[in-house]
Amino acid sequence: MQLLDWIVLTVTLLFIVAYGAIKTRGSKNVDEYILGSNQTPWWTVGLSVMATQASAITFLSTPGQAYHDGLGFVQFYFGLPLAMIVICVTFIPIYHKLKVYTAYEFLEQRFDVKTRSLAAALFLVQRGLGTGITIYAPAIILSSLLGWSLNLMNIMIGVLVVVYTVSGGTRAVNITQKQQAFVIMTGMLATFFIIMSYLPKELSFSNALHIAGANDKLDAVDFSFDPDKRYTIWSGLAGGFFLALSYFGTDQSQVQRYLSGKSIKESQMGLIMNGILKVPMQFFILLIGVMVFVFFQFHEAPLHFNPNNTKTVQNSPYKDQYHGLEKELKVVAREKEEISMLYVNQLYQDYDNKELHNRMVALNNQEKDLREQARELINKVDAKAETNDKDYVFLYFILNFLPQGLIGLLLAVIFSAAMSSSASGLNALASTTTIDIYKRNVTGEKSEKHYVNATRLFTIFWGVVAILFACVGTLFENLIQLVNIIGSIFYGTVLGIFLIAFYIKYIKGHAVFAAAILSQTLVVIVYFTQWISYLYLNVLGAVLTILFAMLFQSFLKQPPLNETTVNDNETLA
Known part of the structure; x- marks a missing residue:
């Protein structure tokens, strides 16, 4: 800078x-x-x-x-x-x-x-x-x-x-x-x-x-x-x-x-x-x-975008292997630029050359393989290192x-x-x-x-x-995913409570409280056992909270509606 x-x-x-x-x-x-x-x-x-x-x-x-x-x-x-x-x-x-x-x-x-x-x-x-x-x-x-x-x-x-x-x-x-x-x-x-x-x-x-x-x-x-x-x-x-x-x-x-x-x-x-x-x-x-x-595709990218990991491996016994991968990447980058330019030129003739197309894709896959080998070397140096470098790509380009x-x-x-x-x-x-x-x-x-x-x-x-x-x-896998994962674990249960509050008026506090405790516990278990994608944890938490609350309420004596609370239909209207 x-x-x-x-x-x-x-x-x-x-x-x-x-x-x-x-x-x-x-x-x-x-x-x-x-x-x-x-x-x-x-x-x-x-x-x-x-x-x-x-x-x-x-x-x-x-x-x-x-x-x-x-x-x-x-x-x-x-x-x-x-x-x-x-x-x-x-x-x-x-x-x-x-x-x-x-x-x-x-x-x-x-x-x-x-x-x-x-x-x-x-x-x-x-x-x-x-x-x-x-x-x-x-x-x-x-x-x-x-x-x-x-x-x-x-x-x-x-x-x-x-x-x-x-x-x-x-x-x-x-x-x-x-x-x-x-x-x-x-x-x-x-x-x-x-x-x-x-x-x-x-x-x-x-x-x-x-x-x-x-x-x-x-x-x-x-x-x-x-x-x-x-x-x-x-x-x-x-x-x-x-x-x-x-x-x-x-x-x-x-x-x-x-x-x-x-x-x-x-x-x-x-x-x-x-x-x-x-x-x-x-x-x-x-x-x-x-x-x-x-x-x-037209400029050389680093083998690994996280500078901290790069510095670590370059100061380790694996530095020669890492430099070897960098040299291979330079060769791939030069050919990739050449093939990409040829591919662009033939597009102006409204023609998609399958051979050029497949070669360009193959070179990008080869680059992915080299990056994976680099991540393996970094893990050998530091088993706790986060080798996913997605969060550093845009930063590298900016700087x-x-x-x-x-x-x-x-x-x-x-x-x-x-x-x-x-x-x-x-x-x-x-x-x-x-x-x-x-x-x-x-x-x-x-x-x-x-x-x-x-x-x-x-x-x-x-x-x-x-x-x-x-x-x-x-770093988890990727920062934006980590934020969404944390939200997905907790949001579903809270949403279930609010949906019951808004739409299922016969369910009362004791039932929804017990249902929320149970559903939140199950969501945490499901997340750590990785039964489903984290995106579905919101759905799971909300649905479990509603179903458990309905079940628990069926076993509880229903008190009369309090006309001074928001349970009253006119209040919510």
Whole structure:
């Protein structure tokens, strides 16, 4: 990185932090601090919801996912628009009508305090872990870039986020996310056009897609019923729908974004905006990864993208074998560039030469084999090393091929996304802890200022927890998958509780509480025994919770409906 990149990166981040802290300091009451006084317009709600979900992991991992596996990951989001419709019709009107600060307050009114506390606790566990990962992701960048301690990077990033989140609460999060969204979209659009300009002049966008398609990178939809395939249209519609429904409908980090809307209609419009734009945005980010793959058909790529692993193996007894693989890769890269260019030239004659096509594919498969051999060497040096380097592909391209200034902007994109999602997570964790745990159990009358200060203190507390988790966290298979796995383990059970609360009115608190405990236990067992793909854990958790609750309720004496609660049909109407 050059001086210009550091200036762009530093100025962008400091402006966002300072702007958020200055514009929103001095919240006087809980309503202002947690809900932003319900003054957020619909487009800010929409941007805030999108920015909360689009963490640094989205921009760090997704292009690398597409580089290796193509566009198929986009199917994961196919259920999201459907979930937005359900939430707009059912969840938002009830939340607003009851004037709740958190989604879990509703559960006490519908069931009892123990069910509310259980749902809040499940949220605190999974969101606490998830927020740690969103801090860990950009820390990888700086530690790799500067050679600084990864733990030091985790602490620095975490502290930056805590500063403006503690200062302004929900308003600070919403306001800063507008600037962050602008930085993110500007950076990603600029990167796409830069990649296209770096491709050979003879290569049109259409022919670039031909090269990607020849290597199976454009298979965006898979109708297979093969249970071993992680991403299919069926897992996306089913698993993606339930994950989106639980995430946007019951996760306080998202619920708090649209609870701050000016009205029911404004909140609904914000979520509809997210439902319309999310799939195209995710497709575009994946397309950038596919174009990076095409770029490396004409430029030499490293044998392994993770610089830490490369350094480790080069300082080991296996360094000669590793250098031998690098030499083989250079030979493959030169031939691959030549064959790819020949393939492009014949495409202009509307002719697809099968021999060239097959040779190009064979060379890419040969490159995959060399990379696999490199991973085996790395494991021989360090059996605990994470050899999956998907999360480093886009980072490598940014640092080695983008022009000065744009490198700083792209790093600002990743940091902005990290700060955005981390701030939302900390804000929601603190709000839930204050409203659902602390306020529910504290004795005596307390002032509004007391609860605002408590929320600030809990923000700091959860910031420390997230930083500590980031410091002990390790790469899983791929960061974006790790976030979704954590969510899938816990979200299904919580969603089942809420679906019962909204739609199955005869089920009461004792039954749903016992059902949630049992279903969550079974989901954890299923995950660790790997009976099914993690995408289906949301469906499993929700269905088990509902079925067990219906079963348990059939053995319990049903008390008469309390006309003062939300069980009353008129209250829910």
